[in-house]
Amino acid sequence: VEPDNYIRYGEDGIIVHNFSLSSDTARLIVKSQEEIPNSAIDVSVDNFNLRSISSFINADTLFMEGVLDSRLTIDDLNNQVPTFTGYAYVSGFKMYSQPMGDLEFYAANRSDELVSTRIYLTGNGNDVSASANYNLMSEVVDAKVNVTTLNAATLTGLSAGQLKYASGNIRGNMEIFGLITDPHWNGELLFDTTRFALTEFGAPYQVNSQRIVLKYPFITLNNFTVQDSLGNEMKANGRVTARSITEYDFDLDVKADDFIVLNVEKAIANELYGFASIDANLTIGGTSEAPDIQGDVLLNDNSDVTIVLPERNFDKDASKSIVRFIDMDTMAVLQPGVGFSEKEVEGPAFAKFLNYNLNLEIRKDAILRIIVDPVTGDEMVVQGDAQLNAGVDPGGHVRRHAGAPA
Numbered sequence: 303v304e305p306d307n308y309i310r311y312g313e314d315g316i317i318v319h320n321f322s323l324s325s326d327t328a329r330l331i332v333k334s335q336e337e338i339p340n341s342a343i344d345v346s347v348d349n350f351n352l353r354s355i356s357s358f359i360n361a362d363t364l365f366m367e368g369v370l371d372s373r374l375t376i377d378d379l380n381n382q383v384p385t386f387t388g389y390a391y392v393s394g395f396k397m398y399s400q401p402m403g404d405l406e407f408y409a410a411n412r413s414d415e416l417v418s419t420r421i422y423l424t425g426n427g428n429d430v431s432a433s434a435n436y437n438l439m440s441e442v443v444d445a446k447v448n449v450t451t452l453n454a455a456t457l458t459g460l461s462a463g464q465l466k467y468a469s470g471n472i473r474g475n476m477e478i479f480g481l482i483t484d485p486h487w488n489g490e491l492l493f494d495t496t497r498f499a500l501t502e503f504g505a506p507y508q509v510n511s512q513r514i515v516l517k518y519p520f521i522t523l524n525n526f527t528v529q530d531s532l533g534n535e536m537k538a539n540g541r542v543t544a545r546s547i548t549e550y551d552f553d554l555d556v557k558a559d560d561f562i563v564l565n566v567e568k569a570i571a572n573e574l575y576g577f578a579s580i581d582a583n584l585t586i587g588g589t590s591e592a593p594d595i596q597g598d599v600l601l602n603d604n605s606d607v608t609i610v611l612p613e614r615n616f617d618k619d620a621s622k623s624i625v626r627f628i629d630m631d632t633m634a635v636l637q638p639g640v641g642f643s644e645k646e647v648e649g650p651a652f653a654k655f656l657n658y659n660l661n662l663e664i665r666k667d668a669i670l671r672i673i674v675d676p677v678t679g680d681e682m683v684v685q686g687d688a689q690l691n692a693g694v695d696p697g698g699h700v701r702r703h704a705g706a707p708a
Contacts, residue, residue, distance in 0.1 A: 315339030315379060328354075340379035345388075347372045352392065365462075368395035368405070383414040383438075395423075400459030403428045415439045427453030427471070436482070443485060445478040454496045463501055470496035470508075476516060484547060486518035502574070504566040506531050519544040523554065530562040536582070550590040558582040560602055568608070576607040584660075592655035599660055603667040610673045662690040 310317045317339055321332040328350040334341040348371055356366040374388035387410040395402045403425030411417045415438050423430040430452055434445035454468040476489030493509040500507075508529050515522040521542040528536045540554035564578035581600040588594030601607065664670055670684040684690055 312339070316343075317341070318343055342375055342377040343379070345372075345374040345376070347390075352395075363398070364396075365398050366396070367399070368392040381414070383411070385411055385413075397459030398462060400455065401426045402456055402459055426456070427451065428456055434478075441482045442480065443478060443482050447476040447478070447489070449474045449476075449491070454498060457498070466499050466501050467506060468496070468498040470494060472496060487516050488518060489516045490514065491516070502566070503564050505562045505564060532560075532562065534558075534560045534562065534579075536561045540586075545589075548590075552586045552588055552590070552593060554586040556582060556584040556586060556597075564607060573610040573612065574608070576605070578605045578607045580605075588657065592657060595656075595658035595660065597660060598663070600663045601665060601668045601670060603665045605665070605668040605670075607669070608671040608673065610676055660691070664688040664690065 304320050304322050306319070307321045308317075308319050309321060310319070316334075317337060318332050318334045319337070323330045329346075329348045330350075331346045331348075332343065334343050336342075350370040352366050352368045352370055353364060356364050359365075370390060370392050372388065372390035374386060376384050376386045378385045388408070390405075390407045392405040395405045403423050406420075406422040406424075408420040409417065417436045417438065419432075419434050419436075421432045429450040430448070431450075432445060432447045434443060436443045449472060452472040454470045454472055456468075458465045458468045471494045472491060473494065474489060474491040476487060476491075478485050478487050480486040491514045493512045493514075495511075496509045498507060499505060509527070510529070512526050512528075513524070514526065515524070521544075523538045523540060526538045528538075530536075536556065536558040538554055538556050540552075543551040543553070545551060559581055560579055561582070562577075562579050564574065564576060566572060566575045568575045579602040581602065582597065584595060584597035584599070586593060586595050662670070664684050664687065666686050668685070670690070671681055672684075673679065673681045
């Protein structure tokens, strides 16, 4: 801290004189451009390691890394809404240890109403830019995103560990416009020899020359094809329709032929493991909050799958049935004024009320194990030309029926 620093605030305005903080190589400097009240204020940040913020928020996971340098000027402090111009540059930006490239951000408001921004992500195989104008009064946004090339490996950092082994490129352009609470969009995304694996299911996939069309309110898949490691295909056809920024309707058909959906070793944390190759003919309807999945799934030969059903927690609701009598003479009486906080209203959650009804057929040399009780090891094993109907309704009631094919 500089010895002659001070911040002076009064009826005529604010003066910041030589205010600075430094630690190791990082430094923050805030100062008025002139020694008069409400002169423009400059803020600069030099060589600040984002690792410091990341480790403070979560000591176990470094979700963000990089070195930040930024400049910000705040002016017109006599106005109700001051104006500002600024930029930030993050070199060696990483998320969850995945290199993303270098990140640049520019922002300014030239009036009381309009804020303009520009963002660039370059390096590590990425060339992505975005610009946006946002009206503070009308809450209308007008943005353009240009994905010249996006390294698919970048998505592993954005997925928070849900994806791994990603490679290849994604290209496309998009416009986003309208109310910030109900944005519309127009554009497309192109996948060019993109490879990835879902961490939970293990099997690697590739997407070659496929397209997703974005034309509000629709997100359209026209025989969008995903191949497994042996070149077998799964195709999705149909569209997702937006009802709001958080709610969507599904109208999709999914077909698969000898497609590998699982290749995971047994582990304590895995509720699904083994190897599975399937033929599938599914329809996905309903909403994002209550998806409805119907259809047929054939578990092919050489498949050996174990499903561990989650334990039921009887203790959670058991305490609600206990009645406790209290002698108030032995208790401190609450003073008036103690109130109750209003219950928080939950917003829509993805697959909160999942409903599915699947006809599962097991080939002769395939094995399906369902561990009903992980504690006792009780399980149901289906093997050799068998049929199983499995379903769950929106209330969470699981239905299972086993039988032999006719």
